[in-house]
Amino acid sequence: MFPRYFAWGAGTSAYQIEGGWQADGKGPSIWDAFCHRAGVTFGDGDVSCNSYELWEKDLECIQQLGLTHYRLSLSWARLLPDGTTQHINQKGVQYYNKVINDLLACNVSPMVTLYHFDLPQALQAQGGWKSPEIVKLFDSYAKFCFQTFGNRVKLWLTINEPYVCAKFGYEDGIHAPGLKEPGISAYLVAHNMLRAHAMAWHSYDSFYRAKQKGKVSLAINSDWLEPSLSGCSEDIDACERLLAFTLGWFAWPVFKTGDYPEIMRSAIDDQSKKLGYNGSSRLPSFFKDEPPVLGTADFFALNYYTSRKVKPGRGSDVMSMKSDRGVEEVLDPSWPISGPPWLAVAPHGLRNLLKYIKDTFNNPAVYITENGFAQVGPLLMEDAERSGFYKNTIMEVAKAIQEDGVDVGGYFAWSLLDNFEWADGYSVRFGLFHVNFEDAKLSRTIYQSGREYAKIILKHK
Numbered sequence: 452m453f454p455r456y457f458a459w460g461a462g463t464s465a466y467q468i469e470g471g472w473q474a475d476g477k478g479p480s481i482w483d484a485f486c487h488r489a490g491v492t493f494g495d496g497d498v499s500c501n502s503y504e505l506w507e508k509d510l511e512c513i514q515q516l517g518l519t520h521y522r523l524s525l526s527w528a529r530l531l532p533d534g535t536t537q538h539i540n541q542k543g544v545q546y547y548n549k550v551i552n553d554l555l556a557c558n559v560s561p562m563v564t565l566y567h568f569d570l571p572q573a574l575q576a577q578g579g580w581k582s583p584e585i586v587k588l589f590d591s592y593a594k595f596c597f598q599t600f601g602n603r604v605k606l607w608l609t610i611n612e613p614y615v616c617a618k619f620g621y622e623d624g625i626h627a628p629g630l631k632e633p634g635i636s637a638y639l640v641a642h643n644m645l646r647a648h649a650m651a652w653h654s655y656d657s658f659y660r661a662k663q664k665g666k667v668s669l670a671i672n673s674d675w676l677e678p679s680l681s682g683c684s685e686d687i688d689a690c691e692r693l694l695a696f697t698l699g700w701f702a703w704p705v706f707k708t709g710d711y712p713e714i715m716r717s718a719i720d721d722q723s724k725k726l727g728y729n730g731s732s733r734l735p736s737f738f739k740d741e742p743p744v745l746g747t748a749d750f751f752a753l754n755y756y757t758s759r760k761v762k763p764g765r766g767s768d769v770m771s772m773k774s775d776r777g778v779e780e781v782l783d784p785s786w787p788i789s790g791p792p793w794l795a796v797a798p799h800g801l802r803n804l805l806k807y808i809k810d811t812f813n814n815p816a817v818y819i820t821e822n823g824f825a826q827v828g829p830l831l832m833e834d835a836e837r838s839g840f841y842k843n844t845i846m847e848v849a850k851a852i853q854e855d856g857v858d859v860g861g862y863f864a865w866s867l868l869d870n871f872e873w874a875d876g877y878s879v880r881f882g883l884f885h886v887n888f889e890d891a892k893l894s895r896t897i898y899q900s901g902r903e904y905a906k907i908i909l910k911h912k
């Protein structure tokens with residue numbers, strides 16, 4: 452049912468699990484700064500699951516599930532406290548060396564994300580992702596990681612969810628660095644992220660690929676979208692527009708044309724005109740003399756959580772991404788809500804999205820690098836709903852492979868452990884293992900869904 456070398460994985464990210472926020476010479480990241488700012492009420496990742504000290508407990512969880520792959524991220528500021536290769540924190544290098552070596556010793560392949568939301572604060576102080584300088588700084592960091600860990604890591608992701616970094620961090624201000632600069636900065640930040648990703652991919656391609664033989668991509672998140680009223684042409688257009696502003700924003704440049712989707716650019720430029728904004732396009736352009744962004748992914752890495760119905764939105768005279776998109780999203784009442792209100796459970800959407808990716812981007816190999824279901828209290832250790840969710844979703848992936856011919860290389864559940872769920876703090880739990888944050892030992896206990904996922908893996912691997 453699943454190909455022989457299918458990757459059965461689970462994921463985490465550095466800030467969400469490691470803790471040790473200033474241990475052994477680590478520099479602060481924008482998430483440290485954001486969470487420590489007065490008025491932020493959702494807690495912080497200062498300790499979290501303390502995986503910096505309790506990594507071996509995580510490894511036991513990984514083995515208990517029988518994973519073939521584990522997705523983790525590196526903390527840039529743990530390796531390079533001021534963000535540059537001028538200062539290397541050897542303790543950070545040792546930590547990730549141990550993690551990678553332990554995984555390999557247990558026959559688990561690491562998939563490593565270089566950037567999962569946690570920019571070194573020192574670089575934020577120099578303009579962060581809004582500054583064009585970041586592109587080279589990211590490339591140096593990436594090269595340092597390829598050089599240091601690439602003899603053992605064969606699957607790399609440069610940036611996790613540039614959409615979320617840009618929109619939540621710079622448009623809505625609900626993620627670090629917490630800026631609310633609607634209609635402008637998110638486009639710039641996303642642009643620099645794409646340029647940084649492309650430069651790092653080219654570096655890998657030129658200097659490391661021949662010897663290390665790995666693969667590099669970036670993780671793109673997208674909902675599946677359906678017209679609110681099926682067959683209604685305005686709703687179909689709205690769907691297409693929103694898809695251009697989410698998946699297309701990153702997938703078009705990397706997988707299709709080397710540039711942003713035309714509908715995205717015209718929607719933004721039309722809106723600028725309407726609002727009397729006279730500057731140059733708010734959506735930047737790629738320079739011809741830079742290494743091309745087209746073709747800079749060796750596989751398609753998809754993070755999928757949920758689906759939406761879409762219809763045209765009411766016009767607005769405020770400059771924002773919302774008014775640029777001009778759509779309204781609605782939930783289908785037949786899709787049950789998992790923990791947080793945004794997470795409507797719609798496993799069928801994953802199959803549709805996989806088929807869409809196959810058809811639109813010329814049948815790339817796809818890894819589902821995140822997919823999951825959350826609980827918000829009261830927490831159930833016998834979490835039958837989440838068990839059912841994983842079973843149904845994995846069935847949809849099987850159908851995408853068998854019936855639609857999608858080349859799916861792996862599936863990574865989010866997440867191995869309950870952890871710091873960004874602006875939702877510890878109240879939203881995605882783990883296959885429960886973490887007792889009240890207990891000094893931060894004990895990990897498998898949920899029913901973890902046991903069920905282990906059975907699915909055992910049956911198929």
Ligand code: GAL
Nearest residue numbers: 464611612615865872873881
């Ligand atoms: C993604 C993110 C993960 C995790 C997940 C669940 O956007 O990459 O870090 O938090 O959402 O909300």
